[in-house]
Amino acid sequence: MIEIKNIVKSFTGKTVLNNVSFEFEKGKTNLVIGQSGSGKTVLLKCLLGLHEPEKGSIVFDGTNIVGKSTKNLKNLRKQIGMVFQGGALFDSMNVEENVLFPLQMFSDLANSDMLDRVNFCLKRVNLENVNHLYPSEISGGMKKRVAIARAIVLNPKYLFCDEPNSGLDPYTAILIDNLLQEITHEYQMTTVINTHDMNSVMEIGQKILFIKDGKNVWQGTKTDIITSDSKALQDFVFSSELFKTIKRIKS
Amino acid sequence: MGLIASFGKYLLFIAEVFRRPERRSVMTKLVIKEVYDLGFKSLSFVVFVSLFVGAVVTIQTATNMTGSWMPRYLIGYATRDAIILEFSPTIISLLLAGKIGSNIASSIGTMRVTEQIDALEVMGVNPATYLVRPKIFAMVFFNPFLISLSMFGGIFGGLVAGTLAGECTTAEFITGIQYDFNSFKAVYAIIKTLLFAFVIASISSFHGFYTQGGALEVGRSSTKAVVYSSVVIIVLNYILTQLLLN
Numbered sequence: 058m059i060e061i062k063n064i065v066k067s068f069t070g071k072t073v074l075n076n077v078s079f080e081f082e083k084g085k086t087n088l089v090i091g092q093s094g095s096g097k098t099v100l101l102k103c104l105l106g107l108h109e110p111e112k113g114s115i116v117f118d119g120t121n122i123v124g125k126s127t128k129n130l131k132n133l134r135k136q137i138g139m140v141f142q143g144g145a146l147f148d149s150m151n152v153e154e155n156v157l158f159p160l161q162m163f164s165d166l167a168n169s170d171m172l173d174r175v176n177f178c179l180k181r182v183n184l185e186n187v188n189h190l191y192p193s194e195i196s197g198g199m200k201k202r203v204a205i206a207r208a209i210v211l212n213p214k215y216l217f218c219d220e221p222n223s224g225l226d227p228y229t230a231i232l233i234d235n236l237l238q239e240i241t242h243e244y245q246m247t248t249v250i251n252t253h254d255m256n257s258v259m260e261i262g263q264k265i266l267f268i269k270d271g272k273n274v275w276q277g278t279k280t281d282i283i284t285s286d287s288k289a290l291q292d293f294v295f296s297s298e299l300f301k302t303i304k305r306i307k308s
Numbered sequence: 309m310g311l312i313a314s315f316g317k318y319l320l321f322i323a324e325v326f327r328r329p330e331r332r333s334v335m336t337k338l339v340i341k342e343v344y345d346l347g348f349k350s351l352s353f354v355v356f357v358s359l360f361v362g363a364v365v366t367i368q369t370a371t372n373m374t375g376s377w378m379p380r381y382l383i384g385y386a387t388r389d390a391i392i393l394e395f396s397p398t399i400i401s402l403l404l405a406g407k408i409g410s411n412i413a414s415s416i417g418t419m420r421v422t423e424q425i426d427a428l429e430v431m432g433v434n435p436a437t438y439l440v441r442p443k444i445f446a447m448v449f450f451n452p453f454l455i456s457l458s459m460f461g462g463i464f465g466g467l468v469a470g471t472l473a474g475e476c477t478t479a480e481f482i483t484g485i486q487y488d489f490n491s492f493k494a495v496y497a498i499i500k501t502l503l504f505a506f507v508i509a510s511i512s513s514f515h516g517f518y519t520q521g522g523a524l525e526v527g528r529s530s531t532k533a534v535v536y537s538s539v540v541i542i543v544l545n546y547i548l549t550q551l552l553l554n
Contacts, residue, residue: 105430134432145427159431162330
């Protein structure tokens, strides 16, 4: 579990996160939603220790990471898997080498065992026979899946995803969503997903934090959204004609 | 003030680069890879440029000596000194600042803007050590070979051009390159080479590492890397020459 309390973060005088508090639960897909520029990515970077909040605490299973040096965060980071928006796969490495990389850096397994683990993870994300392709040779959806495989190869306790569906077609996006949910349950990870994709919210939103202008406006589950009386949330979630129609039909 | 702040940031960056690496075995493999990418792939370029510049230096020297009382072997002597003292260590380093420096800055800069450096950091890998240290080691290790080869190439180019143009005989040229040879000149050239290799790799990496934005900024970082590396090489060249030869 990750607990954040009263997080404040500002850049050159502009407050980007203002007293945000939330509990990201273990074994659940925790979604952070909000418009572009609402502070989602900054929150994620604070959780990852890439940004230091001015106030508040970020507690990973009892350990507050705020104020800790990069050196002290090293052990925690080995328990973290991260799927970046663009995948952030290393261009100079092929698929197999990308997934192998964290094992080479941090595990003492024999080479054959490492390769077995890599193949297992690639198979888990439904990728086979792509080991020797380079990131430039695979599709966007495949890149995301390789990024997920790389993120889970060290069996992390925490998985972070920054807009894992951006740039994907609806079908592939749902596949990625379901994959993330399955993996979260299977490995009992604390998964935090930044998204503004409403399909994802309705598909895998087991616990949701809605941020607007850096403030925690609403929190709940995907089923709570329909009945919520938060105007900001309703305006955000049901902004498209499709979702407005669905809401009308449901109500 | 901006320059002082940048210099301070550069020093902190270098301190970060020389922190203990996560895995020594991985680091060794990376250094070998960088020797190939940054060094071996520059071999043909360096040899090609050296051959032709050596040839030009010889012809120009010979032209300046036309009709003079000076012995023809001095063509080889002048070519040797020009190549060893200045052309190979300094001019080739400047050319490498353009070729390798822009490559380093743009590759690291692209990794920055595509979040690959963030990915390393999140994994607990020190990106400065992982990405930059092998490049510095590879350059400092391989550039002396490259520059030595450039010296041989330049002198050989001079020999061929001099004899083909009928300015001197092969024997005269060889007498010239052996005449009054002081081995410290080669040591001076290697000292410059080592320092310039460090400058190219570290300054280019620094500019790439702190790239912010998108493709446009990657291009700007690449340009800055070449300009700053070249300026520092030129200034250091003067300081080292003053200190070592005067």
